[in-house]
Amino acid sequence: MFERLSEGFSDALRKISGRGTITEANVREALEEVRTALLEADVNLEIVNTFCEEVVADALGAKVTKSLKPGQEFIGVVQNRLIELMSPGGPEGAAPAGVLRISPGPTVVMMCGLQGSGKTTTCGKLAGYLKKQGRTVMLVAADLQRPAAVDQLRTVAEQVEAEMSGGAAVSFYSEPERVAEYGQAVGAAVEVCVNAVKQARAQNIDTVILDTAGRLHINDELMGELQRVNSSLQPHQIYLVVDAMVGQDAVASARAFHDRLNVDGVILTKFDSDTRGGAALTVRKVTGAPIKFIGVGEKLDALEEFHAERIASRILGMGDVVSLVEKAQEEVSEEEAERLQEKMAKGELTMEDFLKQLRTIRKMGPMKQLLGLLPGVGQALKDVAIDDKQLDRVEGIINSMTPTERCDVSLMSNSRRRRIAHGAGVDPMEVGKLVKQFDAVSRMTQQMAGLGAMGKVQAMRKLQAMGGDGAGMTGWKGKGSTSQASSKSRYKKRKRR
């Protein structure tokens, strides 16, 4: 996508490069690409149209810097606009992160949203987030309709209490006898919430989170119930929970919830899917409320603060280098990275190190998903099957080596090779190939350690070209090593900053 966008811009702008400014006709042509990109990312059609008009105005007359490709410059304009839309006023002007705290408590937070947007799970994550900050939390089951919703929240509350770090207590409040079939329990939620807040006040609890039932924004009766909860409790914060995979309809539901409840913040869930997340733009634009958090997994700690720049890149299909670096940082400690760097420079990298690194990378997720985070790579790999199984085999082979063999591959005789192959259940040829390739890689990394960034890229290319022998091991060699080195080099780059 990024390439296509970039090429689209470059083509359109090449014609005018002599004059050095962007004209309307050319911009229009380039914008068609932006339009498609945004629509494919599920940004609402009307918002896309307005957005494109604004970009034209922005870009017109802007000087095309000679040093840059005009296409990229134009993307810059587009990206900045996107970021501006999602966090008006930049980082300084943004609403404070985290959850507002009222004194005296309890701070009342109400969660609302469509069915299946992930409210209950998010309640748990939010409770965990607050617990970490030392805030006591009470989770209130105000969903009296979905079968077993109360049980689900109770279990979630117990999990947060037991598994999440932080000393503060997480309690649970419900009135299970009020649960009824769909449409029968309307209104009861108001009383449950009122009672819960009373109890929270008596127990001196810091924050109360109300988990309301999922409802359709066009269901008057149920929306009315939410309004009654709102008017009788006056929650300090109302968060709208939105599925990040939502399409054009985001505009209708977000508007309906906002019109009735005046939401204070948005939480986008399921961002660990491969959605481009255009809904972020739509919901932000419609409600004007800041996007507070994004949910990035099923685990209770998978809640992150929102970063507009990253989502802007993602919407434009530009990959998410920052996320990749962060993932790498989670897995590799700084000392470990430095130690490896040194070893590489001296050419002392062993199979043991390699195995460790391989495992580290694989812990970060499936190879394809990781590579997809690199700009431009995602689209290129769209139809390529990357077989993580080949990496399993590499691991298997190394696991079948003795520690001595792992430290010194030159020991590898034919009989050792056969033994290892037998142990790993592969052909002896594959063991030989892995050893040979490992040798080549470690020589290359030794050279690379002494090169600048440009040299590294060239060395990388050479390495990749070598991998093209079409045999079974090319998988780990070409692709595996690329991602390994690039996450590392980016990591280094970030450290220098």
Next chain:
Amino acid sequence: MALFKSVVSRITKGLARTRESFVGSLRSMLSGRTLDEQLIGEIESRLIQADVGVQTTRRLIDSLRADYKAGRATSGEDALAHLKREIKALWPESDRRIHFAPPRADGSKATTVILVAGVNGSGKTTSVAKIAKALRDDGKTVLLAACDTFRAGAVRQLEIWSDRLGVEVIKGQQGGDPAAVAFDACEAAKARGVDVLLIDTAGRLHTQDPLMRQLTKIRSVTAKRIEGAPHEVLLVLDATTGQNALRQAAHFTEAIGVTGLFLSKLDGTAKGGAVIAIREQTDIPVKFIGVGETPDDVEPFEPEAYVDALFAE
């Protein structure tokens, strides 16, 4: 999506919302208008807003415009008829039905296995309850398998449905192996000689490889225990989902060979137009639509009614 409700005239229930939308659905944005470039533009916008996707919309619009230029389509009604033809051609009636297991060689009935999967929050469990009720009302014996051992309360949720519907459920421990539950369910289905075994699975994002592999395992367990199983693999797709629906369809098909879609939550304002793009790109048909919270709120998919609903005002 009002029209779906109206098809079965559930207006008798007297819900104001339903009645309102029923009246509304009779008007189409296309009726009584002359076809021109402006109207074509409006149709294009409507398709995009229904999540049909840029590529598929362009293809539909190009063919409509060709008809318009050739003088074959001159009014809004013509345009509607054209789109109905195009979209109906995508879904032949035969593949919108459930595939049941053929009777055994000795003439005795065989158990049909239906595996239901989808991303988190798409509405799998509710959809399973709906299918169970429809099959039960059709005089078939149904057994449910609660293979969502991950989400807190999921087994309980299906249990409550099974109580309400009077259908038996096979369940495992929370945190247990879902493939083991599937195994037990297959054995139970065979022992009891039920007509249909409906397997509810945990919601999972299509990008989570280990979880997708687990799903593959559940599928192969049923395939080993019951001949020809699963006879139907339904992906539950939330109608509010945007272009990511295509990725979901592709990934789930890769893992478990999806044979049909259950398009859920069509009772909102979302139109689920992504199913058209999915049909074009992966050939998976829509079999059912979900139009509400109660177990009665399920309909077979009707392409013509669907197109009407896309352009309803």
